[in-house]
Amino acid sequence: LIRLHVEADLAAGARVEPRQEQAHYLVRVMRLAIDETLLVFNGRDGEWRARLTDVTKRGCALAVEEQVRAQAQSPDLDLIVALVKRARLETIVEKAAELGARRVRLAITERTNADHTNVARLEAIAAEAAEQTGRLDVPQVLVPMPLAMIFAGWESPDRRLMFCDEEGDAAPAATALGAAEGRRWAVLIGPEGGFSPGERAAIRALPWVTPVTLGPRILRADTAAIAALTLWQSMLGDWRGA
C-alpha cells in the first residue's frame, strides 16, 4: 500500500486534500484509481486507511476511513550534522529518517563553507523517506546554526551527545554506548575536513559528551552518520527488540 504523509488532521470520516504534487504522484505516477486505498499519517494521529474519492484537474481528495496504527514516537534522538556537500547532505537526511532520528540539526563549523542550504528540500526528502520506511512521524529539519550556538542552547545535561571523534583515542562506539544510559541523545557528525583542534577540545570538554570511535578507517560523513545512528539504535534505541 502507498503511504502518504499529510498535514491535515486525521479521523474517521475526515476529507483530506493532498498537495498538488502528491495528487500528481498518486494519480499519474502510481495510477491510483477511484475507490482504491492507501495509508496516510501526519505525525500526530497515527496511521489511517484512506480511499481515493475525487480526482480533478488540479488535485484529488481522500476519505479517511479507519485507523490501522496508533501514533508512536521515534526515540528521542537528534542527529547534529555539519553542513556538507548537497548530495551527501541529502543522503544523510534520507538515512536519518530511515534510521529513526527525531530531528536533524544542521551545524556550521569552522571548516564548513556551505553558503546556503535548501531546508524545504531537505524536509521533503525527510517526509518521503518517512513514507517509505514506515515510520509514523517525519524527522524535523532545523535551519543551520553555528555549532557553538547549538551547544550554548543545549536544553539539558540529560541529553547526552555521542561524539564521533576521528582522532581515534576514544572507546569503540558499541563499547561506549553499551556502558551508557539515558533516553535523550544526540549524535554529532563533523564536516568532511573534520573539526578544528579547538572545536574538538571544546566538544570533548562538554559535560554531557560521550566520545566514541567508528573503527580504524576514514569514513565519509554519510557513512559515519549511518554507522553512528545504527549503533545508537542497536545499543540504546528501538533496534534492541521487545
Place this chain on the structure above:
Amino acid sequence: LIRLHVEADLAAGARVEPRQEQAHYLVRVMRLAIDETLLVFNGRDGEWRARLTDVTKRGCALAVEEQVRAQAQSPDLDLIVALVKRARLETIVEKAAELGARRVRLAITERTNADHTNVARLEAIAAEAAEQTGRLDVPQVLVPMPLAMIFAGWESPDRRLMFCDEEGDAAPAATALGAAEGRRWAVLIGPEGGFSPGERAAIRALPWVTPVTLGPRILRADTAAIAALTLWQSMLGDWRGA
C-alpha cells in the same frame, strides 16, 4: 597526502608508472609537482612513500622510496548483495570498501531483474574508496552469480552467514552477533523487493546462517548494507579496539 592504488610491485627504488587516468588525476587535477610525494599501495606490499619523477604527455612515473606501513589484511568478511539499481549498487560497493569488507559478491535472486552490471566500474569505485579510507587492500568485486550457486559453492561451514531478514522475527543484530563467534563471515543483503518466501526458507535452513533483524523500520538496500557491516565490525571485527 594523496593515496594511490597501483598494480605494480612495490619495493625501495622501484619505478611505478600509474595508469593514464591516474596520471591525469595526479598531475592535472591535484597538480602534483615533480619531487612532491604521495602514498602508494597495491594490496600486497604495504604502503610506501613515492615521489613524482617524470611527467610526459601521456603519463607520469613515480620513484618508490620508503615503506610507511606493513601490509595488513581486512577482516575476512564478504558482502553478498543482490543486484539493485546501478546508483545504489555503486554506493554499496563504495561503503563496503570504507567499512572494511574483503570481497563483494553480487547475487542474482528471484526478484532481481538487473540485466547487466559493469563490474569493471564497480572495481574502480572500490579502489577509489580504498584510497580515500586509508585501507591497504581493495575489496574484490566478483561477477554476478545466482544466489543458489553461491550457496552451492560455499567454501566451508566455518564461514558464517549474517542474514538480514526483513520478516523481523530474528534476534536483533547486535544481540545475535554478540553471542556469535567465528573469524570468517559473510553478510547477505536482499534486493529491494525482498527475498521470495522460498528463498527465505532456504536461506534460514542453511546450517551456517545467523538470521538477524535491523530494527523495526524498512531500510533501503544501501542503508541495510551499511548498518549490517557496521554492526559486524563493531561486534566481531576490527572496530572492537585493540
